[in-house]
Amino acid sequence: MAEEKCLFCGIATGKVPAKKVYEDAKTIAFLDINPRNPGHTLVVPKKHYETLLDMPDKEAVNLFASVKKLAGQVMTAMKADGISIGQSNGVAAGQLVQHVHFHVIPRFMNEGPIGLEGILQVKKMDDKMLDQVANAIKKGKMPASKQLTPEKIVRESAMEDEDFDLDI
Ligand code: 5GP
Numbered sequence: 001m002a003e004e005k006c007l008f009c010g011i012a013t014g015k016v017p018a019k020k021v022y023e024d025a026k027t028i029a030f031l032d033i034n035p036r037n038p039g040h041t042l043v044v045p046k047k048h049y050e051t052l053l054d055m056p057d058k059e060a061v062n063l064f065a066s067v068k069k070l071a072g073q074v075m076t077a078m079k080a081d082g083i084s085i086g087q088s089n090g091v092a093a094g095q096l097v098q099h100v101h102f103h104v105i106p107r108f109m110n111e112g113p114i115g116l117e118g119i120l121q122v123k124k125m126d127d128k129m130l131d132q133v134a135n136a137i138k139k140g141k142m143p144a145s146k147q148l149t150p151e152k153i154v155r156e157s158a159m160e161d162e163d164f165d166l167d168i
């Protein structure tokens with residue numbers, strides 16, 4: 001997306017109003033307009049990058065230092081029992097605003113201790129598949145012989161599980 005049309009670039013330059021809670025030379029943080037809990041904060045680089053993977057390492061490290069700082073400030077200010085940090089890259093991951101951002105979300109014991117991993121169902125994978133995936137990640141590329149797409153993982157696990165009736 002072009003920077004001129006980017007919502008978070010607009011907030012970074014002050015053209016779009018936001019409840020800013022932190023600012024330094026490279027980073028700003030502001031309250032999420034749809035807070036998951038009071039104090040839900042978004043931490044973003046001032047410079048436009050679509051995803052974390054587009055950022056030079058140095059800038060990403062700098063951004064994460066700010067995320068850690070904000071995590072402490074939000075935790076203290078909201079008297080939170082814990083902090084979740086979330087970050088989505090790409091539409092498939094649920095990224096709605098195409099300007100890299102970290103969610104810093106205060107968590108409280110009375111809402112039940114559910115981690116962010118609670119949003120995805122556990123997929124069944126056998127030892128061979130786990131080895132294939134581990135090797136592919138170590139090499140940083142998909143195995144040429146077998147492309148393990150998420151659909152395939154679900155389908156193959158379903159075939160092994162007799163109780164699982166998946167209509168695909
Ligand atoms: P994503 O789903 O891309 O990880 O998160 C985008 C976040 O941006 C959402 O939590 C959403 O509530 C927040 N958001 C969307 N529009 C605005 C806005 O105009 N101002 C602020 N402060 N947050 C926004």
Ligand code: ZN
Pocket residue numbers: 003006007008009010047048049098099
């Ligand atoms: Zn932007």
